[in-house]
Amino acid sequence: MTSIAIPAGMPQYDDVPRYDVAKVRADFPILDREVNGHRLVYLDSANTSHKPRQVLDVLGEHYAMHNANVSRSVHTLGTEATEAYEGARAKIAAFINAPSVDEVVFTKNSTEAINIVAYAFSNASLRPDADERFRLGPGDEVVISEMEHHSNIVPWQLLCERTGATLRWFPVTDQGRLDESGLQDLVTERTKIVSLVHMSNILGTVNATSRITERVREVGALLLFDCSQSVPHMPMDVVDYDADFVVFTGHKMCGPTGIGVLWGRGELLAAMPPVLGGGSMIETVTMARSTFAAPPARFEAGTPPIAEAVALGAAVDYLGSIGMQAIQWHEKELTAYALDALATVPGLRIFGPTVPVGRGGTISFALGDIHPHDVGQVLDSLGVQVRVGHHCAKPVCTRFGVPAMTRASFYLYTTTAEIDALVAGLEQVRKVFE
Incomplete structure (x- = not known):
């Protein structure tokens, strides 16, 4: 398999299964879309995943x-x-x-x-x-x-x-x-x-x-x-x-x-x-x-x-054909990258584990006092698709004392560039509401 690009500073392993993410992305027609004049950044796969041409x-x-x-x-x-x-x-x-x-x-x-x-x-x-x-x-x-x-x-x-x-x-x-x-x-x-x-x-x-x-x-x-x-x-x-x-x-x-x-x-x-x-x-x-x-x-x-x-x-x-172990490892690397990247956003609070151990590529967060619906709308204007709301898990929101959360979730076709787009979008959200 062709190796995926590993973010700088992350551990390098030679014995884990990998695949070419660009080649996989080419199988998904919807990923070529533009949304509001921007290249689609789809970070809502926990809600529903996209479908490859083969399906x-x-x-x-x-x-x-x-x-x-x-x-x-x-x-x-x-x-x-x-x-x-x-x-x-x-x-x-x-x-x-x-x-x-x-x-x-x-x-x-x-x-x-x-x-x-x-x-x-x-x-x-x-x-x-x-x-x-x-x-x-x-x-x-x-x-x-x-x-x-x-x-x-x-x-x-x-x-x-x-x-x-x-x-x-x-x-x-x-x-x-x-x-x-x-x-x-x-x-x-x-x-x-x-x-x-x-x-x-x-x-x-x-x-x-x-x-x-x-x-x-x-x-x-x-x-x-x-x-x-x-x-x-x-x-x-x-x-x-x-x-x-x-x-x-x-x-x-x-x-x-x-x-x-x-x-x-x-x-x-x-x-x-x-x-x-x-x-x-x-x-x-x-x-x-x-x-x-x-x-x-x-x-x-x-x-x-x-x-x-x-x-x-x-x-x-x-x-x-891709391999479930390869998909799992890809998402593990993405999650580690995303947790580090989101930690640089001032005022952002992550709900759930903040280390990439015993967790998957689904990250829910709050951005200061900005309502998640406002976060989602600004991100959508930039082509970044996330889910906002209680995520059909209202007791969890109650447990953490919030009415709703913003959620970004990854899959086999997600890239670190898309996570960078999320972080940049969140900076735009802060500018709109500061």
């Missing part, structure tokens, strides 16, 4: 040449569509080292994937013959953390309201790390499931999971990791992480919108009741009752996101 071409070709419904027809187009759809499932399974392709359930996003698990608990709690691991009621507990995205808070709040269970959570330290000091008292024999973000979408924190996993196994609870922000950026091995469920979403990893993944241990998926009823998820149907298909079909009622799944398979091919 866009596959998406277009599928609709143009292979469009048909899946698992319904014996004609040629139906067979091609089904093979492409199930082929994408196999690619995803290999990408995360799933023991079986049947453990990969296609959803529309991470939010739906988490809700499938939560509603499986809810449905099981109404059935006396349900697997005890999924039965939930008063006295039982669900554990999350204070740094979760709303998609990993609200479903569990609703589940606890429906069942009478209690929701508890890990707090966040002043440094933006998960506070595990109360682990033994928080995760107990009353805990039925622990659902945690792997990498925070607002703080950039990458949570160490081994101690929590060990405790979860001790008490016999289930464990879900929200990997929406980590699967796109680093190697993922579901066996190594010893989770029961892993969720992630396609549009943050060079794939299209409308497609996500729920991975679950095969025997757990087989024990879970369905959430949505309809076509394709059934075994038999009579007017009196129905029986249900084995996973993953049990959780994919109706016409699925076929073309989106095929394009996600192409995105996995693309990321694999």
Whole structure:
């Protein structure tokens, strides 16, 4: 691979995987755009990533040449569509080292994937013959953390309201790390499931999971990791992480919108009741009752996101061709560079870890007393795209005493020049509001 340019003053390593960032950027048509008369500087990949031609071409070709419904027809187009759809499932399974392709359930996003698990608990709690691991009621507990995205808070709040269970959570330290000091008292024999973000979408924190996993196994609870922000950026091995469920979403990893993944241990998926009823998820149907298909079909009622799944398979091919370790290292260098560069901006406060250890390429900050919406508007006028607001993580904003934050986030196509453009833009923001 061709080496990327390493900023002056940063450590030089010869034994890490690298790639040519300029060559990668050429695969993304949108990066040639101008915004408000300036070359586009896109620093919002934690929100959604851009799509390379290799993915866009596959998406277009599928609709143009292979469009048909899946698992319904014996004609040629139906067979091609089904093979492409199930082929994408196999690619995803290999990408995360799933023991079986049947453990990969296609959803529309991470939010739906988490809700499938939560509603499986809810449905099981109404059935006396349900697997005890999924039965939930008063006295039982669900554990999350204070740094979760709303998609990993609200479903569990609703589940606890429906069942009478209690929701508890890990707090966040002043440094933006998960506070595990109360682990033994928080995760107990009353805990039925622990659902945690792997990498925070607002703080950039990458949570160490081994101690929590060990405790979860001790008490016999289930464990879900929200990997929406980590699967796109680093190697993922579901066996190594010893989770029961892993969720992630396609549009943050060079794939299209409308497609996500729920991975679950095969025997757990087989024990879970369905959430949505309809076509394709059934075994038999009579007017009196129905029986249900084995996973993953049990959780994919109706016409699925076929073309989106095929394009996600192409995105996995693309990321694999570059190498997830190379992407991870590229972003590690970028993050170190960005933390140092942002530290030169007077009045700027970073939320979350301020060192490039145990954190990813997502940096949220405040610039003095300037409202993040004003920061974002001035940066946009300069072509620099960042996200502003509460980032679907309002409890984190509350924890740090601010109504909103500005967030810059990086990906495999981000350059140090773009970080320099951000810093220069922030200086312009200060001049406007000083």
